[in-house]
Amino acid sequence: MLQRLKLLERLQNLARRPIFWIVTGLFTILLAAGVGSGIRSMQAPPPQPLDFNHQVHVGLGIQCLYCHPGAWRQAAAGLPTTAKCWGCHQQMANTKPAQQVLVAYAMAGESIPWVPVFIQPDFVYFNHRPHIAAGLNCENCHGEISRQTVAQPIPRQNMGWCLDCHRGRAAGDEQMLARLTDCATCHR
Numbered sequence: 001m002l003q004r005l006k007l008l009e010r011l012q013n014l015a016r017r018p019i020f021w022i023v024t025g026l027f028t029i030l031l032a033a034g035v036g037s038g039i040r041s042m043q044a045p046p047p048q049p050l051d052f053n054h055q056v057h058v059g060l061g062i063q064c065l066y067c068h069p070g071a072w073r074q075a076a077a078g079l080p081t082t083a084k085c086w087g088c089h090q091q092m093a094n095t096k097p098a099q100q101v102l103v104a105y106a107m108a109g110e111s112i113p114w115v116p117v118f119i120q121p122d123f124v125y126f127n128h129r130p131h132i133a134a135g136l137n138c139e140n141c142h143g144e145i146s147r148q149t150v151a152q153p154i155p156r157q158n159m160g161w162c163l164d165c166h167r168g169r170a171a172g173d174e175q176m177l178a179r180l181t182d183c184a185t186c187h188r
């Protein structure tokens with residue numbers, strides 16, 4: 001009891017000193033920031049018209065570039081058309097609920113309105129081609145898509161993320177460094 005009272009007294013004394021409030025304030029800010037970044041890093045994938053399972057399809061031996069052929073030729077990787085899905089699925093039973101959604105789109109001759117998972121703002125210029133040409137793999141930027149049952153977004157793929165890799169890649173090459181960090185390279 002006596003010890004508890006003494007502790008209380010010490011706390012009260014401490015609370016009168018500004019340093020106590022400064023430290024408490026900083027702690028609260030850090031805690032809030034931590035919670036915030038926790039929420040961001042747990043960013044959920046957007047709901048899709050139907051869940052496309054990468055793990056199943058890549059597991060069958062289908063190449064990324066079969067469905068995303070733009071990735072090595074042009075800016076956008078592109079998404080497969082309903083006809084491309086149907087090319088295989090018309091020969092299948094399609095008993096799973098997600099497959100029945102595919103059947104409905106294929107019968108209607110409509111494209112599936114996939115929701116973007118990885119997307120940069122309009123004022124950013126990104127092009128897949130130079131990245132694939134430089135020997136990067138899809139996984140370097142998109143994570144282990146081939147093990148995912150729905151494509152998962154990766155948070156914080158911001159300007160710092162692009163620049164960190166560009167600086168690392170251009171290390172020791174002044175000309176390349178200037179080109180890869182020039183504002184106009186990514187903002188045009």
Ligand code: HEC
Binds near residue numbers: 060080092
């Ligand atoms: C090269 C052939 C091929 C292509 C192209 C293909 N699929 Fe499949 N898909 C399969 C096979 C094989 C299975 C596994 C058999 C099964 O589950 O019935 C499968 C399974 C599925 C499943 C069930 C997945 C699960 O979780 O079990 C869905 C949904 C599906 N495909 C949708 C699509 C959509 C949408 C497209 C186009 C974007 C597509 N498939 C393109 C061959 C293909």
Ligand code: HEC
Binds near residue numbers: 054064118139
């Ligand atoms: C059979 C076709 C198929 C294959 C093979 C395939 N994908 Fe996909 N991929 C899709 C479809 C359909 C979507 C759109 C649905 C979604 O985002 O979940 C998609 C979405 C994605 C996205 C997110 C696109 C966005 O909206 O931002 C990435 C990244 C991706 N795929 C990478 C890969 C990589 C890497 C591989 C190889 C390991 C691969 N894909 C193999 C069909 C395919």
Ligand code: HEC
Binds near residue numbers: 078
């Ligand atoms: C250097 C990083 C990087 C690499 C490597 C990379 N991507 Fe991407 N990918 C991105 C970024 C950034 C976006 C968003 C682009 C935008 O919104 O303008 C994106 C978007 C996509 C999309 C959706 C939009 C589109 O472009 O059609 C798909 C699908 C995709 N990537 C597939 C792939 C595949 C498949 C590979 C490997 C062959 C690959 N990516 C390699 C960074 C990368």
Ligand code: HEC
Binds near residue numbers: 130158165
């Ligand atoms: C994992 C590393 C990596 C990441 C992440 C990355 N890049 Fe790159 N980027 C490269 C490499 C490597 C090159 C090719 C450099 C060369 O050999 O010319 C390149 C080239 C480019 C080019 C072509 C430059 C030119 O003039 O030749 C553009 C544009 C570009 N990146 C934009 C972006 C943007 C925007 C992002 C972020 C959304 C990004 N990059 C993220 C590695 C990366």
Ligand code: HEC
Binds near residue numbers: 120158160182
């Ligand atoms: C390697 C690619 C790359 C280069 C080089 C680059 N940026 Fe960016 N920038 C981005 C990306 C990606 C975003 C969008 C994501 C974000 O907000 O971080 C962005 C966002 C921005 C924004 C908006 C920030 C916001 O909070 O909305 C401004 C302003 C900007 N950049 C200015 C510049 C200037 C000035 C330079 C040259 C000194 C530059 N950028 C060079 C990739 C780049």
